[in-house]
Amino acid sequence: MDYQKLVDEAFIASENAYAPYSSFKVGASLLLTDGTIIHGTNIENAAYGSTMCAERNAVFQAYCQGYRKSDIEALAIVGDCSPLISPCGACRQVLAELLDPYTPIVLGCKDYYEVTNIQELLPRAFIGESL
Numbered sequence: 001m002d003y004q005k006l007v008d009e010a011f012i013a014s015e016n017a018y019a020p021y022s023s024f025k026v027g028a029s030l031l032l033t034d035g036t037i038i039h040g041t042n043i044e045n046a047a048y049g050s051t052m053c054a055e056r057n058a059v060f061q062a063y064c065q066g067y068r069k070s071d072i073e074a075l076a077i078v079g080d081c082s083p084l085i086s087p088c089g090a091c092r093q094v095l096a097e098l099l100d101p102y103t104p105i106v107l108g109c110k111d112y113y114e115v116t117n118i119q120e121l122l123p124r125a126f127i128g129e130s131l
């Protein structure tokens with residue numbers, strides 16, 4: 001899999017970020033098994049808590065289009081930060097439910113990336129099977 005291409009796609013996505021409050025533009029890109037790439041960006045709000053993160057927007061968009069976790073090959077998340085962006089707790093909780101545990105998650109910045117997964121980012125997650 002071409003992780004660098006997915007990182008590049010996430011940076012393209014970040015150009016559409018709506019981040020007037022933090023000025024911190026985040027981009028996400030999802031590669032699906034049928035080759036489709038879905039973008040997400042952070043969308044902020046004057047009521048700060050109503051902000052939505054880039055990676056949740058991307059995964060929610062995939063689900064809105066009818067895709068499910070088995071259709072998701074990889075997720076990239078990028079931001080202009082050093083060394084790497086790190087998804088917030090709310091996103092980790094959502095990704096634990098909507099991605100397979102070992103689906104590659106690529107965390108990127110301008111010239112460096114690392115590949116992880118949600119099992120590593122949120123071990124022992126609370127998931128629906130616990131209910």
Ligand SMILES: O=c1ccn([C@H]2C[C@H](O)[C@@H](CO)O2)c(=O)[nH]1
Pocket residue numbers: 019022024026041042043044051052053054055077085086087088091
């Ligand atoms: O993984 C992350 C981390 C932060 N943000 C956004 C939320 C907010 O708009 C801005 C600053 O926290 O960055 C994301 O979209 N994804």
Ligand SMILES: [Zn+2]
Pocket residue numbers: 053054056087088089090091092
């Ligand atoms: Zn988040």
